[in-house]
Amino acid sequence: DVKVTQSSRYLVKRTGEKVFLECVQDMDHENMFWYRQDPGLGLRLIYFSYDVKMKEKGDIPEGYSVSREKKERFSLILESASTNQTSMYLCASSSGLAAYYEQYFGPGTRLTVT
Template sequence: DVKVTQSSRYLVKRTGEKVFLECVQDMDHENMFWYRQDPGLGLRLIYFSYDVKMKEKGDIPEGYSVSREKKERFSLILESASTNQTSMYLCASIVSGSLSYEQYFGPGTRLTVT
């Protein structure tokens, strides 16, 4: 069965802290994505990666960075957390060249920055 896991379901951090959100997929997918989900705004793409050590900015990359050192793992980094980064963060993956374009999502990490 397809599985995308995220390191934490809930996280509370203070303003200015460095925050790491980790995502692991067990499907050998090339493409991985980080989204944030906010009420009324839907899912907005932060960054995606199409291969190890490769990354592309999404629609809202400001204040975030990513790391992909291994194929199965994609990390989202908040260098200096701010209150406006309080949100639900979703990781997803998809196999490159998939005809179905189906993205598999993790359960999400609800991050609160105080």
């Protein structure tokens, strides 16, 4: 079974804190993704990575950065958390070998910034 794990299910942080969200996949997938999910807005892509040390901005990258030092691990960083970053964060991975491969998702991290 493909496994995508995220470091925390729930996280509470204060405004201005630096926040790290970690994601690990065990299927040797090339592609990894970070989304945020908000009611009525669906999934919005923050960043994705198609290879180690490679990254591309998604639709809403402002206020976020990412790191991919190893193939299996993709980190999302909130440099200075703000209350409007309170959301559910979902990590996903997929094979980059062909177009038809689906994404596999982690369980999500619900982040609250106070």
